[in-house]
């Protein structure tokens with residue numbers, strides 16, 4: 459971006475907010491040039507760390523006046539390039555707005571600023587006997603604002619839903635600086651258009667979220683985790699609908715195919731599972747009493763037939779041991795191949811076995827090393843494809859072909875191209891595979907109504 463324009467804007471910002479919130483230092487700007495997306499970075503011109511809604515509103519007014527691109531940023535753990543400034547501009551970091559404003563036990567609502575780390579909120583409400591269920595695998599580092607903006611989900615979605623199911627109100631700032639409030643500590647609301655519903659999952663392209671009202675539920679008193687090896691992925695996945703039909707709804711049903719497990723075992727050097735098994739299910743059962751949980755466990759052991767021993771985890775250290783496998787998959791992949799493709803397609807639950815087989819056969823036919831794992835309970839299938847030692851130029855050339863092949867297969871099985879990571883930068887060229895021309899046009903008109911000057915997170919989604 460033109461240096462004079464950047465100078466003028468930083469000067470204008472210094473007149474309205476304190477100087478220590480404005481960052482122009484090249485080394486720090488560099489750190490904001492990427493998120494957790496593999497192999498993408500663009501440097502911002504300015505970073506501003508806002509600490510109040512007033513700051514956000516003033517910053518947006520200035521940027522609107524100068525037509526400066528603004529990229530809202532939470533914790534930067536996104537994996538679709540959502541917080542990356544593709545056209546330069548100003549990164550509006552919400553990391554300092556990280557206060558839990560209230561935990562209202564009577565109404566079972568938490569009121570939080572967007573920069574609160576998801577896991578911190580979960581721990582804080584648990585002290586009151588309450589639970590905030592959405593649990594992205596990144597919960598120790600991602601922010602609630604980022605979760606709302608991406609419509610983040612996690613393993614517990616099968617029983618408890620995703621972030622969007624817990625939002626009862628939002629405060630957000632429009633590109634022109636106007637502050638909008640919707641909903642509040644109310645679980646029902648039929649007043650006018652559902653504006654919060656439009657902002658949820660809008661990936662920082664419509665408004666900057668500055669306050670969030672979240673529904674809480676009583677924390678289950680008993681929770682057990684099971685790691686179950688199977689001969690094949692098909693055997694593992696076929697169990698899922700049978701459990702549901704037998705009225706067992708686990709709070710988590712994660713699957714990991716053999717290649718994913720092997721990568722993790724090599725990475726953590728720990729033999730937590732059976733190397734020769736074709737797949738594993740990680741199942742969590744919870745309930746308000748020990749009796750309820752034991753009943754489900756009993757029913758489940760009668761349904762599941764496997765020649766392997768089932769690992770049952772009741773204590774925290776046992777649970778940590780088996781969850782380490784699931785939570786280490788990404789790191790294991792990064793350590794094997796620093797460049798890789800991470801997809802999160804979603805298909806109807808009953809279609810997972812066919813879909814996974816189809817995708818795996820395709821990737822094997824192209825000689826790609828891949829790891830497939832994900833949320834068997836809600837149909838969200840993670841497909842990671844490793845570049846390995848392929849020549850970089852060749853990888854760049856083949857990448858769009860692999861993506862298209864995976865997305866087209868997901869649509870063919872009645873699914874979508876992303877279940878929780880969003881479109882961001884890296885999937886925008888493929889939106890037309892998933893959405894009709896008419897719905898993309900309507901979405902663009904909504905974007906124009908919120909952001910007529912197109913300054914908020916340009917180059918994303920469309």
Ligand SMILES: Cc1cc2nc3c(=O)[nH]c(=O)nc-3n(C[C@H](O)[C@H](O)[C@H](O)COP(=O)(O)OP(=O)(O)OC[C@H]3O[C@@H](n4cnc5c(N)ncnc54)[C@H](O)[C@@H]3O)c2cc1C
Pocket residue numbers: 493494529530531532533534535536537539540541552572593594595596599600601602603604605606607608609610611612613661662663665666667668788878879915
């Ligand atoms: C190891 C690992 C595991 C992961 N596991 C999961 C998982 O299980 N489920 C899942 O859903 N995701 C997962 N993710 C992806 C990521 O953590 C989520 O997308 C998360 O919601 C991003 O939050 P963040 O605070 O880091 O957002 P950022 O990366 O900072 O931003 C993400 C998007 O939200 C926008 N945004 C951020 N804050 C605001 C705000 N206050 N107002 C408006 N827009 C805003 C940004 O502009 C950007 O478009 C994982 C990532 C990693 C690295």
